[in-house]
Amino acid sequence: MTSNDIRAIYLEELLRVAPDLDAETIGDDDHIQDDLELDSMDVLNLVAALHERLGIDIPEKDYPEIATLSRAVSYLSKAA
């Protein structure tokens, strides 16, 4: 799976969790909580969705690694 695939999947799941986000405006370095205003329940929903899609079980201590699009792509590419 290429990092572009992972990027697309991450964005897709992020928009599922937060359907009121505008895909066009999500920047690579936007923090999902500080900038995109996800709460901890949304973050867990995102982690659960990524687990389901990619089979990657992100432990709680690694949540910061998926907090932005660019960090997530790098983290998930390594784990995939």
Add this chain to the structure above:
Amino acid sequence: MGVFVMPSLGADMEAGKLVEWLVKPGDTVHRGDVVAVVETQKGAIEIEIFQDGVVHDLLADLGRELPVGAPLATVLADGEAPPETADTPEPEAPAPATEPEPEPAHAEAAAAAPASPPPSAATDGALRVSPAARQLAAEKGVELSELKGSGPGGAILLSDVENAAPGAPANTGAPAKKASPMEEMRKAIAAAMTRSKRTIPHFYLTETIDVDHAIDFLETRNADVPPGERVLLGAILVRAATVAAAKVKELNGHYLDDKGFAPADMVNPGVAIALRGGGLVAPALMDAGAMSLAETMAGMRDLVTRARAGRLRGSEMTQGTITVSSLGETGAEAMAGVIFPPQVALVGIGAPKLRPWVVDGAVVPRRVLSVTVSADHRVSDGRQVARFIAEFARCVQTPEEL
């Protein structure tokens, strides 16, 4: 024959816009079924029917703003024969305060009904649409039923509407600017909070609780399970508030202007959910008293997901018995909140903070959080609120028993 009317989805709601029918004439309905979607100041809400029977006729057109109490549909009881004239509900409809609205709606519906049921009712049930998408579609004149949603379960997202909208993206040529959903929601919050502060004599009790053990408990528990089974501190807090509310009944119920305090026999904690860009909803986790910690967590996840997708239900908007508002895991230290009428208490919880704490005579670093209960002095006194807080703290500190 029963008449299904526009329900009140909050003390300050006067009207709602019917945006979707999820049933059509001939459908069998049961008490509690979601039958329609109504757009209110608090976003799109699924409304439930409170009788069993068969839908006879849909009286209201989609897209119309209708006052609370306006007839929306007629429902025949099981086995009841349809009336001879197709449209008799008018006389038995509970007269709404403002009569003119339902009349034309009814007439048009009766004229149109036999030939063409509303388009979305003819499709296979629920159109799932995010609140932002619904708003943009209205602004741009995009027909939602013609879109293919790319969201969960085919939900129509903002981007789907943007792609379908003729012309350039957003905010060009929205003529005669109508209040945005956020402005509408702020108006609803303003009305409810002003009413609360004007009528409810609030008082507040605060306690700081050591949550080190609860956080450790969750870390250990969550390390061994997949994400879908993890539990957040927020669920422990809601569960603890639920147990405490079941014990201290003076904080769980509604205060009605004519009857005074009516304690509730179930605990339906309203869970405050902040919405992107401002605004707040506090849908109720129905009968949380009967839930385990894991079920409380699952219920909260479901509420948050549906709040984001614009799929909360009418009962969840009106049947909360106490509100829990938590500032999350990285927020301010304490909050003294405003009670959501007609409820009589709100549990305001600050973010956990690392603080010097005295344990067994020694100062040690501990993660602590503050809980501030706002209570209605017409109903309770400090003694009851102190009992609530003691029970809440006990539960938070013994999460394995929740």
